[in-house]
Amino acid sequence: MTDDGERQLHEQFRVLRHHAGAGAPEFRDVVAGLVRRRESAGRRRGRVAGLAVAAAAALLLFAVLRPGGRRKVLVDLDAARWEAPTDFLLRTPGAELLRAVPRLILEGRLLP
């Protein structure tokens, strides 16, 4: 870029700075706004805390007062029997031998 082009850019930015500066808020107004802002931040924190408490209370109330009270048992667990689809894999040949106590007979006598 030529020096002339750069000078032109400087001039255009100077104009921009002039116009932006004309619309700038006064420093003291901004600082005065900080006080309001601190207060509103406090109120905002209060609002968030209030909302959190209200939400927790609502959840608690819902849990306690929901229709039907305790959850109904829809399945009679005592009567039901559930078997996993892979249970057959656990059935090994000769497994019934492990369920009975073997009787050992030595020389015609039943051992205790």
Next chain:
Amino acid sequence: MSPDDLAAQLEQLHAAAFGWALSCCGWDRSVAEDALQSSYLKILDGRARFAGRSSFRTWVFGVIRRTAQEAQRRALLGRWLPFTRWLLEPEAADGRPDPEAVLLRADEAARLVRALARLPARQREVLHLVFYEDLTIAEAATLLDIALGTARTHYERGKTALRRLLEETDR
């Protein structure tokens, strides 16, 4: 630095800081004012501390830049979730004239703002810092947390692109 010293230094920088806040917020006055006020609040409340690693001005501009990014994220969130405005946003701005409207009255300035808006963010930031805020490219690099060579590249490419955009609007 005492709060009074901080306030005095901020007052000296105020006009430049407002210009930088406008640039960081896409020349949206209300968002820029919000960002500027939040930045002052952070500085005066001690949530942002000047460690002396750069000039005071560079540091303040860095705080404004980060705060502006937060403000823009909040504005975006507010647009998508209107309820969050009630929780997150500060009170509405007063009835002072909108500088964007003031700017738009000045045709040349408005043309420059429009052309700047079409530049990539980094180029726009470097050009603003150098031409508007009279920072050196090295200071701009420190503020934007980028290498000096990178800042120089953004500066040169930005200047060329900006000239081209301004010429386009001349035609």
